Amino acid sequence: MIMTEECFGRCTTGNQFVREWVAEMVKLCHPDQVHWCNGSPGERNALTAEAVRKGILLKLNEQKLPGCYYHRSNPNDVARVEQATFICTKDQEEAGPTNNWLAPKEMYARLRGYCSGAMRGRTMYVVPYLMGPPSSPLAKVGIELTDSLYVALSMGVMTRMGQIAYEQLGDDDEFNRGLHCMLDLNPERRCIAHFPQDNAIISVGSNYGGNVLLGKKCLALRIGSYLGRQEGWFAEHMLILCVEAPSGEKTYVAAAFPSACGKTNFAMLIPPTHFKGWKVTTIGDDIAWMKPGTDGRLYAINPEAGYFGVVPGTNSKSNPNAMQLISHDTIYTNVALTSDLDVWWEGKDGPPPDECLDWKGEPWTPSSKNKAAHPNSRFTAPMTNNPVLASEANDPQGVPISAIIFGGRRSDTMPLVYQAFDWIHGVYLGATMGSEMTAAAVGGAGQVRRDPMAMLPFCGYNMGDYFRHWINLHRLIKHPPRVFHVNWFRKDKRGEFLWPGFGENMRVLKWIVDRCHGRAEANETPIGWVPSPKTFDLNELPGFTVEQFEQLQAISHEEWHREVQLHDEFFLKLHPHLPKELIFERELQISRL
Numbered sequence: 402m403i404m405t406e407e408c409f410g411r412c413t414t415g416n417q418f419v420r421e422w423v424a425e426m427v428k429l430c431h432p433d434q435v436h437w438c439n440g441s442p443g444e445r446n447a448l449t450a451e452a453v454r455k456g457i458l459l460k461l462n463e464q465k466l467p468g469c470y471y472h473r474s475n476p477n478d479v480a481r482v483e484q485a486t487f488i489c490t491k492d493q494e495e496a497g498p499t500n501n502w503l504a505p506k507e508m509y510a511r512l513r514g515y516c517s518g519a520m521r522g523r524t525m526y527v528v529p530y531l532m533g534p535p536s537s538p539l540a541k542v543g544i545e546l547t548d549s550l551y552v553a554l555s556m557g558v559m560t561r562m563g564q565i566a567y568e569q570l571g572d573d574d575e576f577n578r579g580l581h582c583m584l585d586l587n588p589e590r591r592c593i594a595h596f597p598q599d600n601a602i603i604s605v606g607s608n609y610g611g612n613v614l615l616g617k618k619c620l621a622l623r624i625g626s627y628l629g630r631q632e633g634w635f636a637e638h639m640l641i642l643c644v645e646a647p648s649g650e651k652t653y654v655a656a657a658f659p660s661a662c663g664k665t666n667f668a669m670l671i672p673p674t675h676f677k678g679w680k681v682t683t684i685g686d687d688i689a690w691m692k693p694g695t696d697g698r699l700y701a702i703n704p705e706a707g708y709f710g711v712v713p714g715t716n717s718k719s720n721p722n723a724m725q726l727i728s729h730d731t732i733y734t735n736v737a738l739t740s741d742l743d744v745w746w747e748g749k750d751g752p753p754p755d756e757c758l759d760w761k762g763e764p765w766t767p768s769s770k771n772k773a774a775h776p777n778s779r780f781t782a783p784m785t786n787n788p789v790l791a792s793e794a795n796d797p798q799g800v801p802i803s804a805i806i807f808g809g810r811r812s813d814t815m816p817l818v819y820q821a822f823d824w825i826h827g828v829y830l831g832a833t834m835g836s837e838m839t840a841a842a843v844g845g846a847g848q849v850r851r852d853p854m855a856m857l858p859f860c861g862y863n864m865g866d867y868f869r870h871w872i873n874l875h876r877l878i879k880h881p882p883r884v885f886h887v888n889w890f891r892k893d894k895r896g897e898f899l900w901p902g903f904g905e906n907m908r909v910l911k912w913i914v915d916r917c918h919g920r921a922e923a924n925e926t927p928i929g930w931v932p933s934p935k936t937f938d939l940n941e942l943p944g945f946t947v948e949q950f951e952q953l954q955a956i957s958h959e960e961w962h963r964e965v966q967l968h969d970e971f972f973l974k975l976h977p978h979l980p981k982e983l984i985f986e987r988e989l990q991i992s993r994l
């Protein structure tokens with residue numbers, strides 16, 4: 402169909418299943434108007450202008466931040482709420498002990514009650530979207546019905562939104578049905594419910610990205626992981642990057658770090674000048690869908706089309722590419738606002754402004770007690786803004802993964818880098834991953850919790866069965882990726898970070914790439930293979946000594962005995978679905994210590 406301005410808001414699909422479902426939801430929610438999004442640039446301009454008129458977005462300084470907008474959320478609604486996130490499978494055991502559960506019938510009844518008439522006086526936006534490159538065999542279609550213009554606009558950045566989704570869908574009934582009602586943003590009625598067996602999501606009472614941009618955590622991870630188990634693929638909380646050597650050799654790496662632990666920074670890393678001719682490009686910064694290919698390798702796509710990244714701490718040292726990424730055509734949420742309509746956050750380059758409005762809209766000065774930007778303030782930017790976007794990001798076949806990296810935020814115990822002995826050991830490393838919690842989720846910041854494969858808040862079924870899926874899929878991967886564990890966050894006794902991190906992480910990446918190609922030696926230790934100082938490049942790292950490297954890589958038997966004890970506590974929770982292979986791995990780990 403040819404899109405014209407006149408089509409704005411009108412239904413542009415002949416798919417009967419879509420039309421019938423939307424009609425049913427309109428009957429339930431009673432919006433005053435229905436706007437069917439088509440994803441055209443003209444529509445985006447019109448909806449953005451409407452959001453500005455309604456005060457949902459504020460246009461930022463066009464000279465400093467062309468095409469950028471500012472949004473403030475309700476102060477009670479600034480992060481994912483894991484307590485209000487449910488997996489509604491028929492049996493509770495299917496959801497497992499790490500998920501909140503309610504029977505689908507009961508949850509549907511509760512949410513239908515909340516949604517009934519909930520869009521009176523409001524507009525329902527019908528947002529068709531495609532997760533994955535067009536025509537990719539791995540791509541999935543979703544339709545989100547939302548009464549939030551902020552969500553409709555953000556989905557236009559984060560996904561391939563509009564007509565393209567209907568084209569991929571054709572006459573099929575295979576699409577994710579997502580309903581989002583803001584209600585009155587009352588935390589008491591906040592609920593993000595997933596119905597994996599119906600490929601459906603209902604989210605109410607929130608307007609925060611991770612709870613309401615339904616293509617992201619809800620479809621791409623929770624429902625995706627469920628579908629992945631049925632269909633023989635992985636939906637993972639992983640960035641995907643390409644390391645290009647001066648010779649032109651390309652190595653693709655996927656890495657799972659928990660929320661707000663630097664996935665975006667790592668995916669956009671700029672190698673230090675010492676690594677002349679080396680280049681890192683980004684395929685994805687948060688989610689990977691991976692499937693064994695016919696050639697026996699594991700292929701990955703990024704289902705998303707944009708980045709929803711944490712703003713505080715972003716600067717020209719931590720992530721120069723991100724600074725360019727968010728310098729135009731970006732939505733900023735919950736950062737501080739200056740009088741010349743510029744934005745500010747803790748950790749931005751340069752001095753703080755003498756005065757500004759904080760994320761709540763209150764006057765702020767450098768002597769204020771509170772932070773100017775919320776620690777989980779976010780940018781929403783299209784991936785095409787990324788100066789180091791890999792051309793492979795649009796490849797429908799995806800990229801063959803050579804290394805999988807797991808990593809958490811750990812002040813102690815975990816060395817900078819080590820390699821698993823084999824696939825099962827690698828699954829064990831992922832399954833027992835621990836990390837100090839961050840502001841990306843409500844509550845608990847700083848506490849170490851087990852976050853297997855960074856999927857604790859995102860696995861849409863029983864975690865024990867998820868580990869089984871990881872073990873089983875190995876049979877279809879003749880050339881499995883090598884598995885590594887990293888920790889950028891180890892501290893010394895004074896509480897100082899031992900490793901400079903950011904661009905210097907290239908040194909770790911280079912060792913990993915060399916290991917994948919059989920070029921770097923490693924020493925065997927009780928926990929895995931580690932680089933010998935000889936094979937780990939510490940050149941041109943002023944002031945950093947071999948002794949410091951040894952401190953970073955040190956394996957404390959006392960800490961590791963405590964660590965395996967914590968593995969055991971977590972495993973007990975997963976009994977009886979825990980694969981026995983992982984219990985053997987734990988036994989082996991203990992015997993090696």
Ligand code: OXD
Nearest residue numbers: 611660661687709841
């Ligand atoms: C995210 C998260 O927003 O993991 O990506 O919370």
Ligand code: MN
Nearest residue numbers: 638660661687
């Ligand atoms: Mn994430």
